Amino acid sequence: MTQSSPVAAAQLPQWRPALILTKLAPPRTRHYIHRERSIGLLRPGMERKLTVLVAPAGFGKTSLLSEWKKVLAQEGCAVGWLSIDRDDDDLFQFGAYLLAAAREACTQAGEPIPCGLKPDPLAPADTMFAELLNAVLALPRQMVLVLDDFDRLASPAIHEAVFRLLRYAPENLHLLVAGRGEPGFPLSYFEARGQLLKLDAEALRFDSAEAQAFFSAVSGHALSAAQIEVLLRATEGWAAGLQLATFALSATDKPDVFAERLPFARRSVEAYLNENVFVHVPEPLQTFLLQTSVLDRMSVPLCDAVTGSSESHATFEWLMARNLFVRPLDAEGQWYRYHALFAEYLRKRLVRERPHEVAELHRRASEWFAAQSLWQEAVRHALAAGDVDRAAGWVEQCAMTLVEASDVRTVLSWVAKLPPEAVHGRLRLRLAQAWALALTMQTVAAKAVLQAVEDDIGHGRLPLTEVVRVELQAVTALIAGLSDESELSLEMGRKVLALGPDTGSWEEGIGLTTQIFGLSYAAGFDEVERLRRTLTLNTGADTPIYAKVYRQSMVGLSLFVEGRLGEAVQTLEDVLRESNARAGRQSAASVLPVGYLAAIHYEWNDLDRVAELLDERLEMALQSCSLGPLIGFCVTLARLRLLAGKQDEAYRIVEDAEAVARSRQWLRMQVACKAEAIRISIGAGDIGRAARIGHDLDGLVGQKPATLRGSYLETWQRFQVAHCRLLVGRGRPALAVPILQGVQAEVRAAGMQYLSAQISVMLAVALHSAGQRAEAVQAMRAALTYGQANGLQRVFLDAGPAAREILDALCLQQDRLAEVEPWYVRRLCAGFDAPASEPDAADDQAEPVAASRLSAREVEILDYVARGLSNKEIARAIRVAPETVKWHLKNIFEKLKVNSRIQAVRSGLGRDLPRVAERPVARS
Template sequence: MTQSAPAVAAQRPQWRPALILTKLAPPRTRHYIHRERAIEQLRSSMERKLTVLVAPAGFGKTSLLSEWKNILAQEGCAVGWMSIDRDDDDLFQFGTYLLAAARDACTQVGEPVPRGLEPDLLAPADAMFAELLNAVAALPRQVVLVLDDFDRLSSPAIHEAVFRLLRYAPENLHVLVAGRSEPAFPLSYFEARGQLLKLDADALRFDSVETQAFFSAISGYALTPAQTEALLEATEGWVAGLQLASFALSASDQAGAFAERIPFARRSVEAYLNENVFVHVPAPLQAFLLQTAVLDRMSVPLCDAMTGTNEAQASFEWLMGRNMFVRPLDAEGQWYRYHALFAEYLRQRLLRERPHEVAGLHRRASEWFAEHSLWAEAVKHALAAGDGDRAAGWVEQCAMNLVETSDVRTVLSWVAKLPAEAVRGRLRLRLAHAWALALTMQAAAARRELQAVEDDIGLGQLSVTEVVRVELHAVKALIAALSDESQRALEMGRKVLELGPAEGSWAEGIGLTTLIFGLSYASGFGEIKRLRRALTFGTGADAPVYAAVYRQSMVGLSLFVQGHLGEAVQTLEDVLRESDARAGRQSAASVLPVGYLAAIHYEWNDLGRVAELLEGRLEMALQSCSLGPLIGFCVTLARLRLLTGEHDEAYRIVEDAEAVARSRQWLRMQVACKAEAIRISIRSGDLGRAARIGHELEALVGQRPESLQGSYLETWQRFQVAHCRLLVARGRPVEAVPILQAVLGEVSAAGMQYLSAQISVALAVAMYSAGQRAQAIQAIQAAVAYGQTNGLQRVFLDAGPVTRDILDGLRQQQALPAGVDLWYVDGLRAGFDALAGTADAVRSTSARSAADYRAEYPVDPLVANRLSAREVEILDYVARGLSNKEIARAIRVAPETVKWHLKNIFEKLKVSSRIQAVRSGLGRDLPRAVDESVQEGR
């Protein structure tokens, strides 16, 4: 007996990893001295894109930036803050916090939060950064993002992403990066353009006035001029040294002694703290400091749990009353942290004096964070305690909840951090991992993971319940569907539903979705119609948006494949409205229905709606769309570009799409892209290129299988039509006729009316070109009848002027065929007359759209993601006219390495010269006189 959806939902652990909000604000400082000199230097950076502040620990970087943040906020800027720790060394997590910082910046100044700043959990990280830039560009004020402790990040992907973010930053965005070392992306790119301000320790050193004010505020002791100079000489303006000196003074009450101790402190902070600070802390408080040293942030309840006492509040008050390197993290005083220098000192001392307690302390922290549903920190401390099994258990309990709410990247990130042996025995965690891989379009990896699970089940190492058995089949069905194995998706979808999944469950929803996909390519249209009446999964407002949109998009696909274009559009437009409202226009959910919609609206010759649907969504589609919608998206966009005469751009779109298809092993999409490339080549008059692509296509598809089943029929149809289009273009239409007749029979038998109409037009053109004019008129009649019912236009117009002649012949018959009216035939004929003006009209619309797009969306994602930071740096030197040897000296590599990089750049940008590469790769960043300098640098 199945359970109701609410009952199932109630049983699920509603755990979600929450953002640590204290990371979105600087620590609060009790005794802060206004840094007028440093602030003026920071102020001068606001006309630039980037400020980099690099200094060792204890120089007051965070305190200075906190003051600067407050000043900017008072002046009306939207300022976002991100305190970085080593756990943020994950591209998706870093991007999530960066979006949160930008959202917080908007909220602080009373701006509505743009939709693009809401994280799309299924969107790739690159799209997340592009959305951030688009949202910032739309804001009516200056936006500043402060990234504190950036040096804690080592991920090349993060440094590449920040480099692209800065490179394409709109005029109203400024980024401030602070840390103990310079960021790993090439600062020279921004420095050469006057877009960078670099500040180091010298800019942060205290002068005598600041020293006196700071010392007086922190210790209550007024320094004499002589003492100030002695202290400055000893500390070299190092603010942490000044604070250490205040401890020495309060401990010994000898004003002349501390200046002599400071040089020693510079050599060894640990030794100085041992001899002059820690020794004067009461013993119970020393224990408190060591027991809480493992924490990155602390609260009173947490510290009570760590120490087993109720003394945390009193301990914090004592420490803060004596300025003992403790900083509150929020206005309410709920969270604290130790200064970085002091935290390092405490951890070293803990390891030296109480190494046997470290694992236990991490375990206590882990348990406390878990009790309060702070899962990221719970997992981190469990791993630090060496308790990988406990961490894996917690991840396992919430992983499927995360999958069902589309937070699959958190699952992938957590599983990557867990020990393999802790994961291996946890079946549900491994299944969640397979789900997450599949939903991020890593079907091959998901299949390997699932195969390993089934191998361990076969060996008796994992036990299977009925619920798990259903889920096993459901994830198999999803992988089959995303791999375009429609027959297997059909079989597995049926199997899932036969096993009786709980009503409203995730497994039931996936079973239904994959079943509809499989039935769409098995002529099961009647069964789909019956299923649509019974669908309950994902219909509520709280249903997972991506899953609901994916299922409804499959319903739209079934109508499209059957040839009911009007019904398909109605279904898909409803889906798109829902996904736009719930997830945003640029979301992974919203690009799913767009590909099919754009293809149909293109067929209706509604080019304005096509441009509106596709604009600004290509990058998201390439990275997050499943196969079918992505084919519709990219092929339609390429055709739109072809109508405006942008042949090279049309080529580039299908080539980029083909690269994605190749990486995901999507044969149907590879064939579609090559078929479209042949079409573009023929329209461009480049038959040689068309023939070369035709040979590649033949090698890719291979021999015809014995039977054409499922979605492979569409793959075979695209291949054969492209082959025949090439035959006709090369003057061999007679050979094309029997091939197209055979394909038409197969597609018609499958009930695919729209594809049948397409092939009928191609067949009529081949017959007419072969001199079989009467047969051509006969062949096109069914397509015209279907076209009149479904509003077809482009299938006739794009087939070329021969089609006009065939339609003329059809009109001259004594009586039109049943279902064909004169107004429709004349309308199609008039469409050919309007073709001359169509290119100009579309070009005008596209130019206007492009201008609007550049204003609204400053990112060029195709180029931005094509080159690495090193390649952009090299291209920048090329733009300035440097030779390969000069570039090699500038970046300290061998000249051959530069040549290798240039070869990769040429291939990525699809160019053949340095000038073309610079124009394509650097675009708007180029000075007008760049051509000459590039020529000189050859």
């Protein structure tokens, strides 16, 4: 894609969105003493879901866990490691690292890496955790994930995600969380179930034998029993204290000298380092230590660049030889870091003694990382240097490369870290932000960003070049398509292609895709065929998979809307196979064509295939699917559940889907969900509920517009069919007949054969119910003619007893069938007699979505409810006001669609608490 920057594209830094691999292994320790006692304290945790290790800095948490990792690996476990820093305080980035840790665990254990552990940049963060659970469940061995320095993460979203991960963790997954403070999710939930092992500093304190072994390993000398006693008394078994002592003390010192020279009980660590450590370092090395303290990880070339010297290699050798708080991070000895306590000490001293150097040191580090295309650290150091313009420039140069590779969440993460003033004047960065928001289905926010850009261009605050003009048109077309504005999508897609974007470019692809979507709802099927033959579809093997799937899915949609179901399935199945192979079954790309495919296979009564398509994909679909596929997915899944007699679950699916549609302002999907809820209610004989939903639907849709155009025709069709279904259900079918006839005329004019056949069946039922039997048979014949050619079954079977009566009548009147084969009608009649059941493959679908969206606090409160506590008792337990508990319970009831505390416990805690029914639940 042509850049607006004067710098040639070849000269721009190339973004390599790679993870920092040294974070996926514990730091290497030169002198480590086997901690048999501490290891023994960790062992019971393997029978539980969670181990939490909390201790102050310097107690040896990382070293102990590093040994525990080796022990577990030797015992056959797959063990993943993640060293966390504050830059990981982003849900998507944390999730990506967690998957990487799991992949590394599989590799080290000799297991093939499950497809679900491969990163999907378009997948919502929540889906990463679901994929991790599925992958671990299939693993033939125990997996342990060690999260070191977890207390550096403050994001509530991360704590919520880890809480859910643990709550639904399979038996072979164990999480070990270490830090200076407790994690921010409720440990009481796991403690009450015997799923938590919690250890503190006492588990880490060195005993006399360990202290002796450590001192001997570091200094080469043994201490007397009296010296060890003094040392332990002064340090209280603190690992960092022992390390400090080995640098400052001698084995020849007498115990009383030991006591005088160990100030741990009276002075700060900083004072001790000043008086006993730093003074032993030559002055040039002191400068090196202070200057490199701005780095979280160090290498020789990086330190040379930051310090402006060429002595870094020799300096590292000196520091390592004296065990001066430097730890290698990899086996090759390329990367190092300072001990956390020592790094903090150095940074404080740098700011105090050389404040004028801090910004320049960060700037040098930033430039070095940028030269290596290590952008995450480059941007962070640029921001630390106060050079926000440089940081924003680097993000801007790389943003569209990321967007075109579908790595849009990285773009949004970086823009969020930049000050607004650094973003405001950068047109390309703001456009990339609009692209990223649109591709993550945040179309309302994307519109706002794009409108602000257009306003600034209109007022002359931003430049408008031909390159920018093409991109503006393209992003506008995409937002229009994802917002279900099919007419605007068609108009803008045509404008993009009229501007002549480069063949195979991102803009050409978006223009083509959005034009096909618009044409599908403008009866432009012939033009779609011409576009497929004559324009570059940019669907080679190197095309970003999501872009390819989205484009080909629009072709499948066009065939579906026209009513060419067999060809639509062939197109969609082809692209699904490729997306499964390239991105994995649970990827955002793979779930995109599934909604359309499931709807067609359901119509064909191929329920096994439907179940296979939808199984365990609901959460991904809700978070990453565009409107059309999501309607097909959720409505089909609800009908599948209904066939299995799971009416409540069918309701929950459409209600959760409607909530998503409401948040994205998708009217067509809101109407589809309410229409399906009316259908479920009438089928259950609950006309009152159906009428209430119908009243809400009337208010949502409003009056008929003067003309029905674009995708709104489908919205209006669903609304009118739901209204007519309600009229028939309430015994007023004659009123439904002219409405259905009018809607069918409009649908036929738009060339929508499948929708027309659906309406014909509904019209036949209405006519039959109104006593117009001959007219009903005629309407049914029209549906059968199309249905036989396209394999329709469920539209007839789901229409109920009235449809069966009409078909039975047709069977007795062979001359009335005309071009419809008798076998087809007999097959449909036989379908009414077959028992309806949901295939087994769908029985393992994840818990109802509403229950999975309870926050950690809400689950904690629900847990207390299950134990029989009153609101006041719960309030005391979690230290809030009783009114706050009531407020939380109200939210819980709404999310779970329940009316009582007992129902909430059963629905919200599910399999976690099979004993709930046996416990009395106190009411306040």
